[in-house]
Amino acid sequence: MRFRAVALIVGILALSIDADLSRAEQADRMPTANVHWQIAARELPPPLAASPELYEQIAHSPQPRIRTDSLQNGIDEAQWQKLVAIRQEASNALDLDKLEFTFNVSITRMNVEGVNVFQVKPKRVRSELSQARLLYLHGGAYVFNAGKRGAYEAIVIASYTGVTVWSVDYRTALQAPHPAALQDALTVYKRLASSKNVNAIALGGTSAGGGLTLALMQKIRDLDITHPKAVYVGSPWADLTKTSDTLYSLEGIDRILVSYDVLLRDAAKLYAGTEILTAPPVSPLYGSFDQFPPTYLISGTRDLLLSDTVRVHRAIKKAGGYAELNVYEGLSHAEYLANLNTDESQQVYLELAAFLKPLLTD
Numbered sequence: 133m134r135f136r137a138v139a140l141i142v143g144i145l146a147l148s149i150d151a152d153l154s155r156a157e158q159a160d161r162m163p164t165a166n167v168h169w170q171i172a173a174r175e176l177p178p179p180l181a182a183s184p185e186l187y188e189q190i191a192h193s194p195q196p197r198i199r200t201d202s203l204q205n206g207i208d209e210a211q212w213q214k215l216v217a218i219r220q221e222a223s224n225a226l227d228l229d230k231l232e233f234t235f236n237v238s239i240t241r242m243n244v245e246g247v248n249v250f251q252v253k254p255k256r257v258r259s260e261l262s263q264a265r266l267l268y269l270h271g272g273a274y275v276f277n278a279g280k281r282g283a284y285e286a287i288v289i290a291s292y293t294g295v296t297v298w299s300v301d302y303r304t305a306l307q308a309p310h311p312a313a314l315q316d317a318l319t320v321y322k323r324l325a326s327s328k329n330v331n332a333i334a335l336g337g338t339s340a341g342g343g344l345t346l347a348l349m350q351k352i353r354d355l356d357i358t359h360p361k362a363v364y365v366g367s368p369w370a371d372l373t374k375t376s377d378t379l380y381s382l383e384g385i386d387r388i389l390v391s392y393d394v395l396l397r398d399a400a401k402l403y404a405g406t407e408i409l410t411a412p413p414v415s416p417l418y419g420s421f422d423q424f425p426p427t428y429l430i431s432g433t434r435d436l437l438l439s440d441t442v443r444v445h446r447a448i449k450k451a452g453g454y455a456e457l458n459v460y461e462g463l464s465h466a467e468y469l470a471n472l473n474t475d476e477s478q479q480v481y482l483e484l485a486a487f488l489k490p491l492l493t494d
Contacts, residue, residue, distance in 0.1 A: 176385065178190040178191040178462070179433070179434070179461050179462030181461045181462070182460075182461045182462035182463075182476070183474050183475035183476055185471070185473060185474040185475065186462055186463070186467075186471065186474045186475075186476055187462070189471060189474075190387070190462060193387055195384075196384055196385070196386065196387045196390040197384075197390070198383065198384050198390060198391045198393075206398055207394070207395070207398040209306075212275065212306055212398075212402065213306070215275075215276075216275060216276060216304075216306055219272075219276045219277065219281070220278065220279065222281065223277065223278070223279045223280050223281030223282070224279065224280065226280040226281060226284070228280060231284075231287055235287050235288065235290070235291035236254065236255050236256065236291060237252050237253060237254050237255060237287055237290050237291055238252075238253050238255060239251070239252050239253075239283070239287070240253070242298075244319060244320050244323050245319050245323070246319075247300060247301070247302070247316045247319050247320055248300075248301035249298050249299065249300055249301065249320055250280075250282075250283040250286060250298075250299040250301065251296065251297075251298055251299075252283065252286045252287050252289075252290040252296065252297045252298075252299060253290065253296045253297075254290050254291060254293075254294050254295070254296065256294065257294060257296065258294040260489075260493045261293075261294050261295050261489070261492055261493065263329060263330055263331045263332065264295050264296070264330070264331070264332040264333070264334070264492035264493075265295065265296055265297070265298055265324050265330050265332075265333050265334070266286075266289060266290075266293070266295050266296070266297045266298070266333070266334040266335070266336050266364075266488070267297075267298050267300065267317070267320060267321055267324060267333060267334070267335050267336070267360075268283075268285065268286040268289065268297050268298065268299040268300065268336050268337060268341070269299075269300055269302065269313075269317055269335075269336070269337035269341035269342075269344045269345050269348070270282035270283070270284075270285065270286075270299065270300075270301075270337065270338070270340075270341045271285075271337065271338045271339030271340045271341040271342070271369075271466065272304070272339070272340060272341075273339070273340050273369070273395065273396060273399035273403075274304060274305045274313060274340045274344075274399060274402070274403035275304055275305050275306060275399050275402060275403070276304070277304075278301060278304050278307075279301065282299060282301055283299040283301075284469075285338055285366075285469055286298075286299035288469070288472065288481060289336065289364075289481065289484065292481035292482060292484065292485050293481075293484060293485040293488055293489070294485070295334070295488060295492060297336075298320060298324065300316055300317050300320050302316035302317055302344075303316055305399065305402045305403040305405075306402070309402065309403055309404065309405030309406075309407075310403055310404055310405050310407050310413065310414055311407075311413060313344055313403075314344065314347055314348060314351065314413055317344060317348045318348060318351055318352070321333070321335075321348065321352065321357075322357060325357050325358040332361045332491070332492040332493075333358070333360045333361060334360055334361060334362040334363065334364065334488055334491070334492060335348060335349055335360045335362075335363045335364070336363065336364035336365070336366075337364070337365065337366070337368075338365075338366035338367060338368075338430075338466050338469060339366070339367055339368070339369050339437070339465065339466050340369045340403075342365035342366055342367060342368025342369065342370070343365075343368045343369040343370045343372075343415070343416060343440075345363060345364075345365050345368070346363075346365060346368060346370055346416035346417075346419075346444065347412070347413050347414070347416045347419070349363055349416075349424060349425075350412060350413075350416055350419045350420065350421075351413070353420075353422070353423050353424075359423070359425065360425050361425055361426075361491045361492055362425050362426050362427070362428070362487070362488055362491040362492065363424065363425055363426070363427040363428070364427075364428045364484060364487075364488070365427065365428070365429055365430070365441075365444065366429075366430040366431075366466055366468070366469070366480075367430060367431050367432075367435050367437045367438075367440070367441055367465050367466045368429075368437065368440055368441060368444055369396075369437055369440060370415065370416050370417045370437075370440045370441075370443065370444050371415045371417040371418070371440055371443070372400035372403070372404065372409045372414055372415045373400070373409045373410060373415065374392050374393075374397065376437070376439030376440050376443065377439045378435070378436055378437070378438040378439040378440075379392045379436060379437075379439065382434060382435065382436050382438065383436070385434050385464075386434050386435055386436040386464040386465050387434070387464045387467075388436075388464040388465040388466060388467060388470065389436040389437070389464070389465040390436070391436075392436065416444075417440070417443055417444065417447065420451070421444075421447040421448045421450070421451040421453060422451045422452070422453075423451075423453075424448050424451065424453040424455075425453075425491070426453075426454045426455070426456070426487075426491060427444075427448055427453065427454070427455040427456070428455075428456050428458070428483075428484055428487045428488075429441050429444060429445050429455060429456065429457045429458065430458050430459075430460075430468065430480055431457075431458075431459050431460075431463070432459060432460045432461070432462065432463020432464060432465070432467060432468075432476075433459060433460070433461055433462060433463065434462055434463060434464045435463060435464055435465045435466075435467075436464075436465050437465055438459070441457070441459075442457070445457040456487065458479075458480070458483065460476045460479070460480075461476075462476075463476055468480040468481075
């Protein structure tokens, strides 16, 4: 028995040594350059575990097409102007009176020290939230959604949460590059923070608005002013470089953004202006997440910015903060806002309301 035991131990040691030698040999054979995997073509069915509404929408959508036309060489100013004009026409056509009726809110245009703001107030304000405000920053790659279109999610949030929302119509990149948008957001936040009628503030935004929300929070933290009680960021564009993993792995799968190359790449350069893309006020993932308030994060398994969202979640957790990460099956970028009739969208805003209420309650 003793001989067998010794033999077994010797055999295990020999296997271990062989394995180590094998790994060493493999390491010697590894190329010194980074290896880029080539993924074979394969079929991708609609997400079987998504809600029936989302499943049907994706099942009847054409496959996203990665742009290969002349825009790959870059979008010049004339092309940007044309793209913005098309979006602006749709924004101008929005009927605010109809939206007020549909969502049971009242919308007031304001001007705060030269910055345009849409105040969205629920017609039935919860008494415990009467002195709470949410400062909202819209998405649109920092280029699109100026005007009424930028207030759309603010209207949805006010309706679901019972909180009065101030939607900042910040200057977009074609009007003025960074730091104009951040300056506008800070100007409006300071007005809220100094108001005697406001005792609790949340910040929120989706996509570029989510990235701007994070940059604003970092700016507020470094100033001697009242801090927000909560933060909401939906699929934040928090790193404007092509770094995050899902910018590669989900290219051509996200049916909203589709690809980083072309529009996002050029929008990033347009927004940053003379600043480098990795500067924290431009890409807040390169900044500090110390002292962040409780944060509610949203993304989807087909969202090109899923990795940005995941990285923000980890950054807040590593800094000792509390962050709630909600990832929905099958959702592309900010699709919860594009399809309000899905179960996923209902969950996003009902749970956001539940998240905000105890943090903003007087």
